[in-house]
Amino acid sequence: MRIVTKTASVDALKCTGCQTCVRVCPVVAVRMERSAERRIAHIDEMECVACGICINRCAEHALSFKDRETPLRIETRFDETISEEIKAICTKAHMYPEQVICYCHRIQAGKLVAAILAGGDTPEKLARMTGVRTGCGVLCITGVLRLLKAAGVELTKAPGYQWYGKMITIWDIPEAVIEKYGKQYYILEDRESMDQVFPGGAEE
Amino acid sequence: MMSDKTLAPAPPRVSYLNMAPAELKERGHSLPGMRGLNIKELFPEVCPAVSAGSVAETRTLIRELTDRALKDVDLSKIQPGDSVNILTSHHGYSIQGGEAYAEMIRAIRDEIERRCRTSNIHLRAGVGLRFRETEEYIHKFQLDKYFDGKAIGIAPVDRGVPIETELGTLYGIAQAYSAKWIIHAHNNDIRELHYHRQLGRLFKPFAMSYATIETRSSYHQSMGPRAANLIARVIYESPFVQEKFVCSVMMQVAPSGIMGVDANNDLVEQDRVFTGLNLTWYGKVVTLLSRIKEAILIIDYPGPIPYTTAGGILFGNFLNANVDEFDLTVPFTPFTRYTDMLYPGTTPLKQGVLPPPNPAIKALIINYCSKGYPGTFFAQQLPTLVVGKQADIFRGCEQNTYFMDYAMEVESLRKAVAFAGKFAHTGNILVFDGAVGGFNVSEELAETMYKIAPSVREEVEQTLMPRWLKQRGLDQE
Numbered sequence: 001m002r003i004v005t006k007t008a009s010v011d012a013l014k015c016t017g018c019q020t021c022v023r024v025c026p027v028v029a030v031r032m033e034r035s036a037e038r039r040i041a042h043i044d045e046m047e048c049v050a051c052g053i054c055i056n057r058c059a060e061h062a063l064s065f066k067d068r069e070t071p072l073r074i075e076t077r078f079d080e081t082i083s084e085e086i087k088a089i090c091t092k093a094h095m096y097p098e099q100v101i102c103y104c105h106r107i108q109a110g111k112l113v114a115a116i117l118a119g120g121d122t123p124e125k126l127a128r129m130t131g132v133r134t135g136c137g138v139l140c141i142t143g144v145l146r147l148l149k150a151a152g153v154e155l156t157k158a159p160g161y162q163w164y165g166k167m168i169t170i171w172d173i174p175e176a177v178i179e180k181y182g183k184q185y186y187i188l189e190d191r192e193s194m195d196q197v198f199p200g201g202a203e204e
Numbered sequence: 205m206m207s208d209k210t211l212a213p214a215p216p217r218v219s220y221l222n223m224a225p226a227e228l229k230e231r232g233h234s235l236p237g238m239r240g241l242n243i244k245e246l247f248p249e250v251c252p253a254v255s256a257g258s259v260a261e262t263r264t265l266i267r268e269l270t271d272r273a274l275k276d277v278d279l280s281k282i283q284p285g286d287s288v289n290i291l292t293s294h295h296g297y298s299i300q301g302g303e304a305y306a307e308m309i310r311a312i313r314d315e316i317e318r319r320c321r322t323s324n325i326h327l328r329a330g331v332g333l334r335f336r337e338t339e340e341y342i343h344k345f346q347l348d349k350y351f352d353g354k355a356i357g358i359a360p361v362d363r364g365v366p367i368e369t370e371l372g373t374l375y376g377i378a379q380a381y382s383a384k385w386i387i388h389a390h391n392n393d394i395r396e397l398h399y400h401r402q403l404g405r406l407f408k409p410f411a412m413s414y415a416t417i418e419t420r421s422s423y424h425q426s427m428g429p430r431a432a433n434l435i436a437r438v439i440y441e442s443p444f445v446q447e448k449f450v451c452s453v454m455m456q457v458a459p460s461g462i463m464g465v466d467a468n469n470d471l472v473e474q475d476r477v478f479t480g481l482n483l484t485w486y487g488k489v490v491t492l493l494s495r496i497k498e499a500i501l502i503i504d505y506p507g508p509i510p511y512t513t514a515g516g517i518l519f520g521n522f523l524n525a526n527v528d529e530f531d532l533t534v535p536f537t538p539f540t541r542y543t544d545m546l547y548p549g550t551t552p553l554k555q556g557v558l559p560p561p562n563p564a565i566k567a568l569i570i571n572y573c574s575k576g577y578p579g580t581f582f583a584q585q586l587p588t589l590v591v592g593k594q595a596d597i598f599r600g601c602e603q604n605t606y607f608m609d610y611a612m613e614v615e616s617l618r619k620a621v622a623f624a625g626k627f628a629h630t631g632n633i634l635v636f637d638g639a640v641g642g643f644n645v646s647e648e649l650a651e652t653m654y655k656i657a658p659s660v661r662e663e664v665e666q667t668l669m670p671r672w673l674k675q676r677g678l679d680q681e
Binding site for chain 1: 603
């Protein structure tokens with residue numbers, strides 16, 4: 001469980017309504033609302049997990065942290081037991097259930113798959129359910145996408161710039177690329193090394 | 205003859221990422237028994253850095269070197285009035301205080317304006333995981349004014365632009381590629397050797413500072429410890445980038461300091477040259493550090509833990525020094541995102557395959573560093589003491605939720621060093637404090653390093669360097 005003691009807050013006088021904050025929020029906790037004659041950002045404090053990404057991207061410095069009156073508890077509300085199904089999905093994604101996917105909050109693959117099976121079928125829902133993607137906001141995205149794909153989820157479009165659904169793994173490199181760059185970049189050797197520590201792939 | 209003076213550490217930084225300078229009570233180099241150890245004392249054969257005293261002298265020198273480097277570079281693609289983005293990365297702005305890199309960028313701008321008769325020149329400053337970091341540098345070096353308001357920081361969560369590559373669709377940051385032309389303004393610092401492995405070092409920003417989250421995450425999590433560098437290469441080679449690419453300008457750095465400026469229209473050729481240079485410039489120093497059997501490390505620099513530096517070497521390099529990261533037959537290093545993900549606790553999921561963090565690190569004392577990098581792994585794997593207000597920085601860091609669950613808070617640096625000495629049983633102390641051209645170390649460690657330097661020189665020159673060069677196809681050059 002993680003306890004969040006702050007929330008993002010909008011300075012209405014500074015907000016220009018550019019919507020950058022809406023497009024970068026990993027839990028979709030920001031929306032635009034009409035205020036007087038213009039539209040400004042509004043934070044849903046029940047959803048905000050204080051990752052600070054909106055604050056750090058606002059060109060007008062219109063967002064900042066404020067203390068919550070009541071801390072928000074991010075806790076697991078789904079069965080986290082590592083079942084055979086969870087193990088199989090992790091394996092298909094070349095992962096272990098114990099593997100760390102989110103380095104900021106130390107969230108493991110098995111927990112993410114449990115959340116997917118409990119209805120977390122987008123990166124945004126998974127962020128709300130587990131806290132993944134709410135630290136640096138960068139490094140864990142392919143781990144999340146790979147697990148969703150392995151679980152059979154077809155993603156359509158992110159609500160903003162959160163993701164595009166395009167990535168590359170060592171297991172997807174085209175033959176022509178291996179032929180052209182394989183020796184220089186140790187592609188086959190790396191695939192062998194990755195297979196040794198991250199076995200799995202297609203249906204076992 | 206060793207000097208008994210210490211080297212000047214990097215000054216504390218006023219930033220949203222650090223504690224206030226007044227909160228920093230003592231620096232590592234000022235502890236009793238510390239001394240500066242110049243790389244020149246260890247390896248007299250190393251090339252000297254270009255020297256400059258004051259900020260004004262540095263600016264004059266770097267401008268001269270940049271102008272000279274650009275003289276033979278073809279800028280004829282850029283027509284009068286064309287838009288140009290000068291692409292830069294956060295790290296350059298922190299090397300030796302950043303003034304040299306900032307001046308190189310100013311000089312590039314001025315040369316484009318003079319030769320190409322365009323003022324439509326924009327600065328794009330990419331970041332790591334601290335999204336406002338380069339905005340601070342733009343302000344500090346008044347680059348917004350210099351670029352007539354056309355200078356912005358760009359971050360990986362910003363809007364992306366698809367780039368069709370030989371590996372499929374990858375994503376760049378739209379604002380990086382918003383101009384008709386781009387100029388890659390970077391540096392060759394060894395920095396994340398654990399990722400780039402000196403295998404296309406100069407291409408790396410195309411998969412990092414100029415790329416969005418999925419492309420960066422693919423590099424870090426999904427491609428393999430050596431092959432990941434292909435991502436940056438194929439982005440550079442893509443028609444999208446090639447249609448915009450004009451030239452690359454590198455600030456040359458080495459453990460001795462800033463070495464010069466180089467420019468080239470062909471990044472492939474430039475990278476090949478710098479691969480050889482980096483092996484020469486950094487090989488002996490990194491190898492020397494790998495021969496230290498035990499040490500207490502003090503982190504004392506306004507950067508994130510793995511990027512704290514001294515003598516041009518990172519803490520991250522020392523963390524991995526128990527394997528030869530230049531040796532391309534070594535797949536996994538003790539710390540990258542590949543290994544971090546396989547250490548859910550204190551032991552790896554795959555015993556025997558993944559090397560442990562450098563066992564020479566007997567204690568890690570964090571006196572001063574930045575927030576904004578997920579570093580709980582370090583506290584989980586190494587006995588970690590955090591000094592004073594620095595603990596609050598970790599507690600308030602969105603990327604280190606659990607760091608202080610694994611680290612011990614200590615009131616002062618001296619108390620931390622005294623306590624570490626009790627369990628580490630060593631008098632070897634090495635400080636990563638931004639010292640230039642050498643290291644601040646305890647007298648005991650200085651003597652050890654001085655003593656082993658000749659055998660390291662011989663090993664690198666006779667055995668390691670030929671291997672490293674051969675693995676990269678450079679042995680005949």
